Amino acid sequence: MAEFKEISPNASAGAKLTNWFENRFPTMFDAYRVHMAEYYAPKNFNFWYIFGSLAMLVLVIQIVTGIFLVMHYKPDAALAFGSVEYIMRDVPWGWLIRYMHSTGASAFFVVVYLHMFRGLIYGSYRKPRELVWIFGCAIFLCLMAEAFMGYLLPWGQMSYWGAQVIVNLFAAIPFVGPDLALLIRGDYVVGDATLNRFFSFHVIAVPLVLLGLVVAHLLALHDVGSNNPDGIEIKGPNAPKDAQGHPLDGVPFHPYYTVHDIFGVSVFLMVFTAIIFFAPEFGGYFLEYNNFIPADPLQTPAHIAPVWYFTPFYSMLRAITSEMMYALIACVLLAGVLAATKLKLPSLFKAVVLGGAVVVAALMLAIDAKFWGVVVMGGAVVILFFLPWLDNSAVKSIRYRPDWHKYLYGIFVINFVVLAYLGVQPPSPIGERVSQVGTLFYFGFFLLMPWWSRIGQTKPVPDRVTFAAH
Amino acid sequence: MKKLILGLITALGLLSGAHASSGGGISWDKAPVNTSDVASLQNGAKLFVNYCLSCHSAAFMRYNRLQDLGFTNEQIKDNLLFATDKVGETMKSAIDPKQAKEWFGANPPDLTLIARSRAGHGGTGADYLYTFLRTFYVDEAKATGWNNLVFPSVGMPHALWELQGKRRPVYETKEEHGHEVHVFKGWEQLTPGTMTPLQYDQAIGDLVNFLQWMGEPAQNTRVRVGVWVLLFLLMFTVITWRLNAAYWKDVK
Numbered sequence: 001m002a003e004f005k006e007i008s009p010n011a012s013a014g015a016k017l018t019n020w021f022e023n024r025f026p027t028m029f030d031a032y033r034v035h036m037a038e039y040y041a042p043k044n045f046n047f048w049y050i051f052g053s054l055a056m057l058v059l060v061i062q063i064v065t066g067i068f069l070v071m072h073y074k075p076d077a078a079l080a081f082g083s084v085e086y087i088m089r090d091v092p093w094g095w096l097i098r099y100m101h102s103t104g105a106s107a108f109f110v111v112v113y114l115h116m117f118r119g120l121i122y123g124s125y126r127k128p129r130e131l132v133w134i135f136g137c138a139i140f141l142c143l144m145a146e147a148f149m150g151y152l153l154p155w156g157q158m159s160y161w162g163a164q165v166i167v168n169l170f171a172a173i174p175f176v177g178p179d180l181a182l183l184i185r186g187d188y189v190v191g192d193a194t195l196n197r198f199f200s201f202h203v204i205a206v207p208l209v210l211l212g213l214v215v216a217h218l219l220a221l222h223d224v225g226s227n228n229p230d231g232i233e234i235k236g237p238n239a240p241k242d243a244q245g246h247p248l249d250g251v252p253f254h255p256y257y258t259v260h261d262i263f264g265v266s267v268f269l270m271v272f273t274a275i276i277f278f279a280p281e282f283g284g285y286f287l288e289y290n291n292f293i294p295a296d297p298l299q300t301p302a303h304i305a306p307v308w309y310f311t312p313f314y315s316m317l318r319a320i321t322s323e324m325m326y327a328l329i330a331c332v333l334l335a336g337v338l339a340a341t342k343l344k345l346p347s348l349f350k351a352v353v354l355g356g357a358v359v360v361a362a363l364m365l366a367i368d369a370k371f372w373g374v375v376v377m378g379g380a381v382v383i384l385f386f387l388p389w390l391d392n393s394a395v396k397s398i399r400y401r402p403d404w405h406k407y408l409y410g411i412f413v414i415n416f417v418v419l420a421y422l423g424v425q426p427p428s429p430i431g432e433r434v435s436q437v438g439t440l441f442y443f444g445f446f447l448l449m450p451w452w453s454r455i456g457q458t459k460p461v462p463d464r465v466t467f468a469a470h
Numbered sequence: 471m472k473k474l475i476l477g478l479i480t481a482l483g484l485l486s487g488a489h490a491s492s493g494g495g496i497s498w499d500k501a502p503v504n505t506s507d508v509a510s511l512q513n514g515a516k517l518f519v520n521y522c523l524s525c526h527s528a529a530f531m532r533y534n535r536l537q538d539l540g541f542t543n544e545q546i547k548d549n550l551l552f553a554t555d556k557v558g559e560t561m562k563s564a565i566d567p568k569q570a571k572e573w574f575g576a577n578p579p580d581l582t583l584i585a586r587s588r589a590g591h592g593g594t595g596a597d598y599l600y601t602f603l604r605t606f607y608v609d610e611a612k613a614t615g616w617n618n619l620v621f622p623s624v625g626m627p628h629a630l631w632e633l634q635g636k637r638r639p640v641y642e643t644k645e646e647h648g649h650e651v652h653v654f655k656g657w658e659q660l661t662p663g664t665m666t667p668l669q670y671d672q673a674i675g676d677l678v679n680f681l682q683w684m685g686e687p688a689q690n691t692r693v694r695v696g697v698w699v700l701l702f703l704l705m706f707t708v709i710t711w712r713l714n715a716a717y718w719k720d721v722k
Contacts, residue, residue, distance in 0.1 A: 043721055085530035085582065088686065095688040096695075251721055259717045263710040270703045277696020284589060292587035292685075293579075469722050 035222055040235070040250030041257055042228035044465040048122070049226075050264035051115035057265055058108045059214065065101040066203065073153065075199035077192040080155035081294040099280040105147055106286045107272055109309035112140060120387075121409060123396030124227040130388040132224065135217040137385045142213060144310070144381070146206045149198040151307060152190075156291030161304045163198070164190045169317070172371040189297060230465045231396030240464065249465045285424075303426045311423025312416050313377050316442065318427060319435040320373035327440070328372070329361045376439065383446045390449040395458045399466075402456030408445070415441050496619050496654055498592040501600035502675040505683045505690055511539045514680025517673060519550045519561075521629050522581060525570065528561035530582040531684050538687055574614070574625035585678070585685040596682045603674045608636045608660060619654065634670045635663030 007019040022029050072091050074083040087094035116136070119125055125133035152163045167190065171181040186193030225235045233239055234249040241247055251257070281287040285308050290301050306314050320328075336357025340350040364372060398406060419438045422431045504510065515536055518528075534557040536546050546557050553564050567577050588595035602620050606628035609617035614627035619639060628634070637659055641652040663670060683689065 082530060088688070089530060089535070090532070095686070095692065099692075255717055256721065259710070259714045263707070263714040266703060266707040266710045270700060270707060273696065273699050273703060277692055277699060280692075281586070281589075289587055289589045289595070292583040469719075 035218075036254040036258075037252055039222055039253040040247050041226050041253050042232075042234050042249055042465055043251045043256075044228050044230060044249070044467040045226075045257070045260075046229050048114070048118035048229070050261065050268070051111045051118060053261040053264065054111040054268050055108065055115055056214070057268070058104055058111060059210070061100060062104045062108065063207065065097050065104065066207075068097045069101055070203055075153070075196050077155060077195050077295070080153060080195060084154045096276070099276045102287055103272065103276050103280060103282075105150065106282070106307070106309065107275075108143060109147070111268075112143060113309075116140065116384075117413070121398040122227055122229055123231050123391065123393070123398075125388045126227075126391060126396050127388070128224045129221070129227060132217060132220045133388055134385055135213055135220055137381075139210065139213045139217060140384070141381060142206055142210045146202060146210065147307070147309065149202040149206070152195060152198045153202065154291060155195065155295045156288075157293045157295055157299075157301050158288045158291040158304070160190055160295035160297070161301055162306055163194065165304055166306075167194075169370070169374045169377075172368060172374055174367055174371065177371075191297075227396065228465055229397060230399060230462065232461065232463075232465050234465065249467070305424050305426075308420060308424060311421075312419040313380050313423075315419040315423035315435045316380050316439045317373045317377040318423070319432065319439040320369055320376050321432065321436075322369045324436050324439075325364055325369050325372060327436070329364050331440075332357050332361050332364065376443075380439075380442060383443070387446070387449075390446055391453050392450050393453040393458070395461055397461075400459040400461050402458065404456060405453075408452070411441070412445050415445075496601070496605070498597040498601045498620065499604070500593070501596035501678045501682075503594075503596045503679050503682050505679065507679065508540050510676045510679050511683055512541065513673070514676040514678070514683075515539060515541075515550065517677045518581075518680050518684075519552065522677075523553065523561060523563055525563060525565050525578045525626075525629070526581045527563035527578075528582040528684060529580050531561045531687075533557045533559060533561060535687055539683075574627075576625045578626065581681065581684070583685050585682040594682075595685070596678050599681055600674060600678045603630065603677065604634075604671065605639075606631065606634070606637070607639050607657075630670075630674075631663070633663050633665045633673065634667075636660040 004023050005019055007016055011019075069087065072083060072087045072094065074080055084098065087098050089095075091097075119133060119136070148163075148166065152159045167181055167184050170184060171177045173180060182188065184194075185191070186197055225233075228234070232249070234247040239247055239249065275282055275286070281289070288305070288307070305311070336354050339345075339357075340354045343350075345353070393401060393405075395401060398409065415438050419435060419442070422435045422438070425431055533546050533551060533554075534543060536550065537543065541550070543557050547555075551557065553562055561582075563578070565578070570577050585595040585599060588598040590598070592598060598620065602618060605619035606616055607619070608615065611617075612623065614625070616624075616626075616628045616631075618624040618626075637657045640655045640658050642655045643650055644653050645651075659667075665673060686692075
């Protein structure tokens with residue numbers, strides 16, 4: 001047990017109260033110091049560094065509005081749609097709570113995508129922050145599950161048919177697929193059983209995991225310290241420090257970044273509330289028009305599109321046609337041959353690599369393209385986990401990378417947006433080709449990163465962070 | 471930073487425009503929607519309960535919500551209540567769903583959210599409804615004797631035909647890419663309605679206005695509150711901006 005601190009009897013009542021608590025719950029006070037008042041963050045954070053705090057804000061908004069929605073929502077196939085309309089019409093301010101939650105879902109993905117992009121361009125995933133990145137990717141995965149299951153709950157046409165399409169994808173997995181899809185649905189079609197289990201997962205299971213991962217993400221971050229736009233370690237052994245050992249290029253998180261983030265939050269809230277109050281459907285992107293029709297298992301909509309934040313991945317799924325499989329098989333065989341001839345490996349390994357490539361190619365021919373579409377869609381997310389070991393650049397930040405790296409990241413972003421756009425559109429022959437090229441680029445960007453990230457002349461990294469006083 | 475904000479604004483514009491462009495069939499007319507025009511909404515409500523509710527329901531809409539449009543409970547009870555005698559009830563239709571299916575080939579859809587669900591490439595849901603209700607025509611080939619330009623082979627007969635009269639579309643033949651195509655040119659009035667075409671358009675405008683309002687009765691409140699919320703946040707942002715600057719001015 002920690003030493004009991006005595007306090008002068010002449011101290012103020014506030015100081016005495018604080019002392020009383022500190023003697024009985026020192027952990028809380030330590031946590032405040034470690035994570036707020038004495039957590040030194042680099043002083044050169046720019047615009048891109050607001051999105052972590054904003055993600056936290058949106059998470060709180062989603063949890064609080066979600067609690068109030070559950071008070072009136074009915075997870076029952078016969079009542080769900082009506083109960084959402086009841087919230088929209090008869091519950092006082094129910095419309096506001098519901099729009100906050102529906103807009104919050106899209107806002108969550110906006111800030112998380114921007115937050116991830118920040119990590120990508122400044123190399124925030126690199127040593128020693130690999131675990132911070134991996135926890136973050138796990139959060140992203142949870143978020144996708146959370147959004148997918150939450151989208152079923154209003155029980156509109158898009159809710160229903162979107163869930164039907166996605167759950168049916170699992171049925172494409174060889175051997176276990178049909179049983180797995182049955183296990184997820186709890187029925188042979190999406191129905192009341194599906195709605196109930198999705199509700200349970202959406203309000204309890206996934207949020208619990210999500211919160212745990214957020215804590216892990218933040219604790220791991222505070223252990224290794226934040227990266228910054230220059231990619232310089234401000235707490236490293238050679239970094240300049242003051243007499244107390246605090247980094248000269250850092251400032252205490254509280255108050256400097258708390259006031260900074262409150263400013264960012266108020267700007268964000270202006271955009272967020274402008275959408276809630278003036279365009280809650282956001283042109284059919286945040287609330288799809290078809291979802292104002294109650295789910296009808298007998299009437300399939302002409303065009304089923306997931307909500308915008310899933311569409312880049314949905315595009316990649318649709319890109320995998322049986323024609324595309326030949327291109328993928330060629331890629332696998334080429335990779336096998338290159339690995340066997342170019343890499344310095346014992347000849348036994350070479351044979352294993354070549355043999356493996358042939359086996360994979362054979363499987364790709366034997367199993368339906370639909371299954372490989374699912375693999376590609378899943379792989380597009382899973383590949384993010386490996387980013388720390390794919391990037392071999394000599395410097396972390398894009399600022400000191402060769403110029404053409406910047407263009408490559410630019411193309412990556414454009415490609416991602418194009419894939420997202422195509423995922424919203426009904427299938428078309430041109431769209432299919434473009435999405436196939438886009439899919440190859442997306443995977444090429446990551447899988448070839450170990451090579452291309454080493455190429456080119458990096459710029460000298462300064463000793464101190466770039467910072468212009470305000 | 472400025473470039474970035476500009477870029478984001480343009481991106482938003484592109485997004486909202488993406489759904490408005492292109493589309494098939496005849497183009498939708500712009501509906502004269504104004505959900506703060508109480509007289510129009512009241513007229514629309516009257517038309518709705520008189521002409522639509524006998525076959526369609528509005529199962530999520532309560533009669534007493536019409537108070538928002540300036541009706542008193544007594545007025546609602548005396549003039550607008552046909553299927554029930556409780557103003558707290560929702561607007562159910564008198565028709566039996568099984569019979570409806572037999573008569574029209576499909577259940578008449580619930581109309582509570584019709585203006586929200588019918589939006590699409592051609593425009594808003596209100597635009598669609600405004601066009602739909604004004605493009606019925608006589609077609610002896612159909613079981614009901616009616617057809618529609620934006621919803622070909624629709625199961626619904628022209629419920630408002632007495633107001634509009636009977637009409638027939640006139641087509642002209644045009645050459646397009648080497649093919650002969652029929653292009654809609656205008657209408658031929660077969661029998662007059664009790665309303666002039668102008669009055670009819672106005673009545674449909676009121677009805678669609680009501681449908682738009684009914685899709686989200688809170689929409690006027692939403693916009694009104696939104697203005698105040700944004701004004702508050704604008705002031706709050708100025709304060710937080712200066713607060714941030716005050717703290718950071720010492721960081722060298």
